[in-house]
Amino acid sequence: MARTAKQAPASSEPPIPNRERPPEPKRYEPSRDELLRFYREMLLIRRFEERAGQLYGLGLIGGFCHLYIGQEAVAVGLQSAMTVAKDSVITGYRDHGHMLAYGIDPKVIMAELTGRAAGISKGKGGSMHMFSVEHGFYGGHGIVGAQVPLGTGLAFKHKYSGDGGVCLSYFGDGAANQGQVYEAFNMARLWNLPVIYAIENNKYAMGTSVERSHSEPLLYRRGESFRIPGIQVDGMDVLAVRGAAEVALDWTRSGKGPIIIEFLTYRYRGHSMSDPARYRSREEVQGYREGRDPIEHAARDLEALGVGADELKAIDKEIKDIVVQAAKFAEDAPEPPSPSSAPTCWSGATDGDRIEDAGAVADHGGRHAGQVAGQGRRRGEVGRRARRDRDRQGDDGVRGGRRGQDRQDPGRGRH
């Protein structure tokens, strides 16, 4: 019997029906407290990112900065279903939201953005390179798609050690065209590794729309050749996301291997701070902001559960205070000490030379002080000079395309 055209396609529609498929996810039914928590977390991400954008404009945050505004429901809906430290999370460069959703302190994230010693990576990582092994958050990776095999490796570790954990590996619609993603898919299914591939489809890979770059724009189907089932979910509804997370976790925890969830989501801001987003219409953005906003959506659901406006206002105030404190902390914290003094620990095996505070394990002791200090200085000088040149020239288009456009950065090129 043929499907009628009117019938909405099931999101986990089985093109090959004789394989086991995950059940159709249901919208999660939260308790009042749970939904309040989701609301708080989404609002924290929103306000945090807005503040990060402001600090960027003030020149306190440099380089690349990719904001998560608009996509909050994905991180919160998914990660609220996971167990911090037991389950691992890994993502790409748009990572602030994923960190906040795993309960990592906004202060140390913001201080990393401002490049301070108190930052989570001691100021050495920046926006795209943040990690919290303690939480099971493994970055923060700047190379598009790299986190997919890496996350598959974390899943390998969960299975190898039998720790019962699952890895959540995020990537975007752009990364979905990288070859390494499919290399990882193949091994993940071959070995039935417990990994959830969460595709955050925000419609644009930097400035290139899905329609312009994907021969198969239904990204949840991208695992079919590997026998990885896929589900497509509304990524603007935190309860729909959470419902899908339940299905995905059941699937992976029961040893059935990887699963793909495609979240249809939207970023309100440009790809990075330098992106004026001229590739999409104002109406399109407004349509999402006004009609689909995940935080507004949750607020309406809360209202239906009997949460009053006063209670929401109190939460807004509380979140605002947290973000203000984080920003203040990030502005006041000192920069990392320059490595002018001889490093205290040079592990022969580590190149820990530049990580004087890393507590590098000295398996093979030794010192290499002179050379190390010199290198540290040289690096610093080069960095400063490069920055100066950039400021003068503005767009120096490193590799065209993705990076080239990043250079049109009001905060960096000043034009």
Place this chain on the structure above:
Amino acid sequence: MEFEAVDEGKIAKILVAEGTDGVKVGQPIALLAADGEQVSDGGATASAEASPQAEEPTPTPSDQKTELTAIETADAQREPETGTAQLAGAATQASDPDVPEGTALISTTVREALRDAMAEEMRRDERVFVIGEEVAEYQGAYKVTQGLLDAFGPARVVDTPITEYGFAGLGTGAAMGGLRPIVEFMTFNFAMQAIDHIINSAAKTNYMSGGQMRCPIVFRGPNGAASRVGAQHSQNYAPWYASVPGLVVIAPYSAADAKGLLKAAIRSEDPVVFLENELLYGQSFEVPQIDDYLLPIGKARVVWPGRDVTLVSYSIGVGVALEAAQQLAGEGIEAEVIDLRTLRPLDTATVLESLKRTNRMVVVEEGWPTCSISSEIIAVAMTEGFDDLDAPVLRVTDADVPLPYAANLEKLALIKAGDVVSAARAVCYR
């Protein structure tokens, strides 16, 4: 006796008696005659020496083992061609300071030493596992992982699809999660597909996480020229990796160093690129019989003491340098040979100390000259040993071309002891 490939024909002469033990891979065992062909007693032996491929088993196209057979057979042919391998087994080594007097020495191939190192570390630490193409059921494309599957099972000796970028990333992720993967590349030429994970994901993690996240992984496999495998399978990547902060790069020559340094690499908290050499796999060296033979990373070794000129090398180049040192000794020039062993961090102290005594230096490198390890050694000698130099430092490297296939051209492109001898004479002004 085990055949890796079968050829059609009539046995005309048996060269190795039935029941013989320890027949080397690639050694002719019998002569086959085609229809109507006569093989005389005397002629057979002569032709076996002149053209070994006459008896070489013909690779069966459908059999994956053919690559190994062909390469290993070629390995045997290579010796008279380039001379790189000749000295390896016979080289007299200065006593290693890390070995106590009176330690028993066991003759071991580099291949076995590497395998033993992995097996010992896998027994010691459950987090250690081996992953790569053909490492398990096939027993290793070059048989380096032979026996590991039987000893440790498929959960710890993991065959992968042909997917270098993927499994290098997977291994790196597993290391970030706390395991200790040994990722085998069938050759480092294929690691080019995975170099993003080696550098961007593995090498930079410790630093850019502020020391919070380590990546204890070993990427290992053969590197450099093999024999007659052409341009895309013959490249030395040592300078590439040695330029990357956050990586440890090791390129041993002898079996003892291969064992002691691979064990240390597996225990390292940091990512290690461990560059082996296919032509050395089958060569035997004395390995000290010590429980847990562990060598320090980042220490070069004087393998041949001398006072007139220092020859600095690593990996297979050490064999060439040793051969040159022997020739030079015949001319009254006492060369000192240093095996760098670790390329990052570089043991500049040992190099400079030797330079202080000899005042002359030649760097020997089986690889291209531009932006190479020899470039680095020369820079170190100039910036830190300038006052000790009585002559410019010279280098002997491969020709600056993609490695040609033709036997004569390949020979011309690779380093030879004769060139080292000439360079040593030149810096000694003789």
